Amino acid sequence: MSFFPTFLLSFLFFSFLVSAQQNRNPSFFNSSDFPWQPTQNRTLYSPNSVFAAGFSPVSGSPNLYRFSIWYLSVTGKSVVWSASKTPVNRSGAVNFTSTGVLRLGNSSSGDNLWPGKTSGNSSATRLVLHDNGNLVFGSWESFKFPTDTILPNQTITGTDIVSENGKFKFVNSTYLYFNNSDLYWTASGTNAFKVMSSDGKVDQENGASFITSDFGIENRKRRLTLDDDGNLRLYGFDPDLREWTVVWYATHELCTIHGTCGPSAICTGDGSNSTSCICPPGFSPLRNSGYAKEGCEIKTPIRDLPNSRFIRLDYVNYTSPKELELDGKNLSICQANCTANRNCLGFLFKYDGKGTCILKLGQLLNGYWSPGTESAMFLRVDQSETANSTFKGMTEILETTCPIRIELPLPPDDSNTTTRNIVIICTLFAAELISGALFFWAFLKKYIKYRDMARTLGLELLPAGGPKRFSYAELKAATGDFSNLIGKGGFGDVYKGELADHRVVAVKCLKNVAGGEPDFWAEVTIIARMHHLNLVRLWGFCAEKGQRIVVYEYVPNGSLDKYLFPSGRVGSDRYEEKPMLDWGVRYRIALGVARAIAYLHEECLEWVLHCDIKPENILLGDDFCPKISDFGLSKLRKKEDMVSLSKIRGTRGYMAPEWVKSDMITAKADVYSFGMVLLELVSGVRNNQMQGSMIESEDWYFPGWAFDKVYKEVNVEDILDRQIKQSYDSRAHFDMVNRMVKTAMWCLQSRPEMRPSMGKVAKMLEGTVEITEPNKPTIFFLGDE
Ligand SMILES: *[C@@H]1O[C@H](CO)[C@@H](O)[C@H](O)[C@H]1NC(C)=O
Ligand SMILES: *[C@@H]1O[C@H](CO)[C@@H](O)[C@H](O)[C@H]1NC(C)=O
Ligand SMILES: *[C@@H]1O[C@H](CO)[C@@H](O)[C@H](O)[C@H]1NC(C)=O
Ligand SMILES: *[C@@H]1O[C@H](CO)[C@@H](O)[C@H](O)[C@H]1NC(C)=O
Ligand SMILES: *[C@@H]1O[C@H](CO)[C@@H](O)[C@H](O)[C@H]1NC(C)=O
Ligand SMILES: *[C@@H]1O[C@H](CO)[C@@H](O)[C@H](O)[C@H]1NC(C)=O
Ligand SMILES: *[C@@H]1O[C@H](CO)[C@@H](O)[C@H](O)[C@H]1NC(C)=O
Ligand SMILES: *[C@@H]1O[C@H](CO)[C@@H](O)[C@H](O)[C@H]1NC(C)=O
Ligand SMILES: *[C@@H]1O[C@H](CO)[C@@H](O)[C@H](O)[C@H]1NC(C)=O
Ligand SMILES: *[C@@H]1O[C@H](CO)[C@@H](O)[C@H](O)[C@H]1NC(C)=O
Ligand SMILES: *[C@@H]1O[C@H](CO)[C@@H](O)[C@H](O)[C@H]1NC(C)=O
Ligand SMILES: *[C@@H]1O[C@H](CO)[C@@H](O)[C@H](O)[C@H]1NC(C)=O
Numbered sequence: 001m002s003f004f005p006t007f008l009l010s011f012l013f014f015s016f017l018v019s020a021q022q023n024r025n026p027s028f029f030n031s032s033d034f035p036w037q038p039t040q041n042r043t044l045y046s047p048n049s050v051f052a053a054g055f056s057p058v059s060g061s062p063n064l065y066r067f068s069i070w071y072l073s074v075t076g077k078s079v080v081w082s083a084s085k086t087p088v089n090r091s092g093a094v095n096f097t098s099t100g101v102l103r104l105g106n107s108s109s110g111d112n113l114w115p116g117k118t119s120g121n122s123s124a125t126r127l128v129l130h131d132n133g134n135l136v137f138g139s140w141e142s143f144k145f146p147t148d149t150i151l152p153n154q155t156i157t158g159t160d161i162v163s164e165n166g167k168f169k170f171v172n173s174t175y176l177y178f179n180n181s182d183l184y185w186t187a188s189g190t191n192a193f194k195v196m197s198s199d200g201k202v203d204q205e206n207g208a209s210f211i212t213s214d215f216g217i218e219n220r221k222r223r224l225t226l227d228d229d230g231n232l233r234l235y236g237f238d239p240d241l242r243e244w245t246v247v248w249y250a251t252h253e254l255c256t257i258h259g260t261c262g263p264s265a266i267c268t269g270d271g272s273n274s275t276s277c278i279c280p281p282g283f284s285p286l287r288n289s290g291y292a293k294e295g296c297e298i299k300t301p302i303r304d305l306p307n308s309r310f311i312r313l314d315y316v317n318y319t320s321p322k323e324l325e326l327d328g329k330n331l332s333i334c335q336a337n338c339t340a341n342r343n344c345l346g347f348l349f350k351y352d353g354k355g356t357c358i359l360k361l362g363q364l365l366n367g368y369w370s371p372g373t374e375s376a377m378f379l380r381v382d383q384s385e386t387a388n389s390t391f392k393g394m395t396e397i398l399e400t401t402c403p404i405r406i407e408l409p410l411p412p413d414d415s416n417t418t419t420r421n422i423v424i425i426c427t428l429f430a431a432e433l434i435s436g437a438l439f440f441w442a443f444l445k446k447y448i449k450y451r452d453m454a455r456t457l458g459l460e461l462l463p464a465g466g467p468k469r470f471s472y473a474e475l476k477a478a479t480g481d482f483s484n485l486i487g488k489g490g491f492g493d494v495y496k497g498e499l500a501d502h503r504v505v506a507v508k509c510l511k512n513v514a515g516g517e518p519d520f521w522a523e524v525t526i527i528a529r530m531h532h533l534n535l536v537r538l539w540g541f542c543a544e545k546g547q548r549i550v551v552y553e554y555v556p557n558g559s560l561d562k563y564l565f566p567s568g569r570v571g572s573d574r575y576e577e578k579p580m581l582d583w584g585v586r587y588r589i590a591l592g593v594a595r596a597i598a599y600l601h602e603e604c605l606e607w608v609l610h611c612d613i614k615p616e617n618i619l620l621g622d623d624f625c626p627k628i629s630d631f632g633l634s635k636l637r638k639k640e641d642m643v644s645l646s647k648i649r650g651t652r653g654y655m656a657p658e659w660v661k662s663d664m665i666t667a668k669a670d671v672y673s674f675g676m677v678l679l680e681l682v683s684g685v686r687n688n689q690m691q692g693s694m695i696e697s698e699d700w701y702f703p704g705w706a707f708d709k710v711y712k713e714v715n716v717e718d719i720l721d722r723q724i725k726q727s728y729d730s731r732a733h734f735d736m737v738n739r740m741v742k743t744a745m746w747c748l749q750s751r752p753e754m755r756p757s758m759g760k761v762a763k764m765l766e767g768t769v770e771i772t773e774p775n776k777p778t779i780f781f782l783g784d785e
Contacts, residue, residue, distance in 0.1 A: 084115065176230065185251055196234070261275075334347055471544065472545060535599070667758065672748060
């Protein structure tokens with residue numbers, strides 16, 4: 001047998017290669033290199049040294065090995081493919097058999113673990129690892145037998161991947177299933193994924209595609225992995241952070257993944273990356289497990305079906321093997337119907353005005369709490385059950401998340417009373433500081449309580465398909481031949497219209513859009529996926545005859561600038577008298593806008609930088625709920641365009657210093673712009689107009705001036721909007737206003753890295769983090785380029 005010398009020789013040769021010349025690592029093995037055993041410590045390297053293949057030890061079992069392919073020099077998960085789930089022991093091998101096929105096993109008998117058919121073919125004698133991570137043997141390739149991961153350039157069409165724990169499956173690169181049959185996610189438009197490029201674009205069937213948050217960075221190490229929690233995520237390896245970062249994921253809301261919690265348990269998410277499972281009242285974890293994750297069972301089995309009672313669980317939804325929908329029924333009919341059905345475990349009642357009632361029969365699965373459901377589950381329990389509902393808040397949330405019925409006063413005719421009031425306020429100021437803080441806490445509690453709900457609410461409304469594609473004729477009809485012009489924005493003119501289904505829309509005809517139609521489509525699809533209470537919803541688009549039109553929901557009250565700077569609007573001949581926004585409303589606007597930007601930056605993985613935050617782009621909906629418009633559109637433009645464009649429009653006052661310098665634009669540019677908006681909300685004056693009217697100095701800089709007022713003179717009142725100063729009550733408003741101004745100071749730091757993230761900004765405004773003293777914002781960048 002020539003086995004031993006060959007092995008020794010190749011081992012020595014290999015050791016020599018590894019120690020002496022890293023870049024001459026073998027990228028293929030031929031027949032004379034087999035058998036290949038775990039104990040030989042041999043590895044194949046792709047010629048570009050990005051991937052390696054060989055036996056890797058199974059973690060926790062030092063004498064067991066899997067034949068795998070992995071990314072070299074990454075931290076975190078590196079294995080991207082394994083020949084089999086079953087490991088081999090030290091006497092196992094990959095061998096080249098006499099019939100010319102590859103064989104993997106503990107010994108030369110038993111099952112062959114090598115996946116697929118490697119056919120006997122005299123020219124297929126080399127096992128080669130390619131630059132893209134594909135291991136090839138004749139016509140066999142590892143890319144055709146993916147495990148839980150897909151690599152760039154790997155054809156995905158028609159393949160399935162399975163999570164490492166075997167619970168979840170991505171079928172035909174379109175559907176996500178739990179337990180092979182329980183569907184919980186479908187690719188947008190049911191368009192199967194085709195291939196992912198190394199710069200972060202995923203092509204789907206029918207010409208559709210989507211891009212990752214780090215799209216455009218070439219040759220980044222990437223992987224699309226079905227994780228053990230059932231979410232499909234695309235990762236890019238960030239060489240600076242030296243870690244995998246998530247750049248796209250299938251579902252925002254982990255609780256929508258089936259099988260996250262066992263039968264009868266209810267999944268709750270906190271809007272972040274984790275979930276928990278809770279047993280509903282009257283239920284306890286299954287005896288044998290003790291964990292709600294495994295499922296729950298009723299504490300007191302129902303002894304007398306007709307006399308059972310119901311516990312109401314707000315915002316909870318279950319799926320059942322059998323469901324019975326009764327339309328147009330009221331709650332008591334629904335309850336009677338469930339009571340009469342011995343298989344009925346409870347019913348879902350929708351508060352949608354139609355009285356939709358769905359009886360849940362047989363089993364309660366995939367329990368899920370989310371304010372987005374707008375419905376309540378009535379769970380059937382024994383008459384003797386005394387437990388109370390722990391899922392409440394249906395009525396409260398509808399009032400607090402945003403629309404609150406408010407009446408705003410019209411601007412006062414005379415502002416002379418202001419000065420007197422200020423004197424009084426200033427004297428009371430110090431004494432009331434403490435009680436003011438207490439009042440503020442009571443006020444804030446409500447907001448903090450529902451913050452997470454609001455977030456979930458925003459996320460929950462994601463549409464199944466993409467945005468609607470309108471024809472030009474449809475939009476022409478809807479807008480009465482583009483007759484009702486309601487605004488001229490930087491991106492184009494906006495017309496009001498009404499669709500055939502009576503939805504009132506704002507139709508924006510975009511100017512100077514770069515890129516072809518597929519790119520436009522891809523971008524618009526992503527913008528349409530952004531759902532948040534404080535973002536204007538995008539309903540559709542049109543890309544006909546060179547036109548680029550986007551269709552938004554119509555937001556009735558117009559933009560924030562009309563309320564903040566009414567007298568400054570000299571250019572407008574149709575000056576309407578707008579009500580004054582009181583402090584509470586201004587605070588809510590600030591918080592809403594901060595949350596929406598934080599959502600864009602953090603929940604949507606930073607890929608939607610707004611890049612043009614200013615009062616004109618903050619629309620006010622019913623009850624002055626703020627809604628950001630134009631987000632994501634800047635992606636359609638180049639950076640140079642943005643700079644020159646903003647200069648022309650005179651919105652330079654909102655642009656972060658890095659726009660003018662040639663630094664990289666990051667999410668922190670939006671933080672800066674938001675800081676300016678915050679200051680303007682408080683002062684009621686445009687940052688670049690106050691200079692002329694108040695102080696005649698060349699290097700006067702609003703943020704710097706405000707900083708001195710807050711931290712040096714400790715006199716926040718000087719900054720306040722003079723039009724509503726008389727309604728400023730330091731007891732009720734001081735902490736709120738103080739927070740807005742101090743947060744603005746942090747946002748306006750000239751160095752991007754000094755500014756907090758938008759998530760932190762929202763927390764600062766909410767009062768959930770302490771605001772320390774920042775550096776004074778400086779003006780250095782405002783040269784005359
Ligand atoms: C296998 O490859 C080595 C070089 O790596 C070469 O010297 C040898 O001739 C090859 N054997 C066969 C059978 O192709
Ligand atoms: C392979 O590597 C392990 C650990 O690095 C070492 O203990 C073992 O002796 C090596 N085997 C051979 C055959 O060199
Ligand atoms: C190889 O042997 C190990 C234990 O020695 C066992 O766990 C493993 O399942 C075996 N694999 C095969 C393919 O038989
Ligand atoms: C590996 O497992 C096989 C059975 O699958 C067994 O016959 C063999 O002795 C094991 N070898 C070692 C080194 O454990
Ligand atoms: C590998 O296959 C050859 C025949 O092709 C056989 O002689 C040898 O014993 C096998 N080695 C192992 C470790 O399975
Ligand atoms: C993918 O294919 C493209 C074009 O064929 C090539 O430029 C790129 O380097 C490939 N990427 C990888 C990771 O193989
Ligand atoms: C053997 O494999 C090579 C490379 O995949 C292929 O070009 C050739 O047609 C195959 N020959 C036979 C007889 O299958
Ligand atoms: C898989 O997807 C492709 C492309 O969308 C489609 O043609 C094919 O019918 C699908 N197969 C199954 C089994 O769904
Ligand atoms: C979320 O969890 C997954 C799986 O545990 C992890 O890979 C990922 O890095 C986490 N973070 C984000 C932001 O998704
Ligand atoms: C429950 O509703 C179904 C469908 O409307 C109806 O057939 C059934 O008779 C109802 N049962 C009771 C007890 O109301
Ligand atoms: C409840 O869950 C089912 C299944 O996931 C879903 O089809 C239905 O739309 C949900 N109902 C509500 C009101 O969210
Ligand atoms: C449920 O609430 C009622 C009154 O709201 C209270 O008397 C009772 O003790 C509560 N039951 C439990 C189990 O907390």
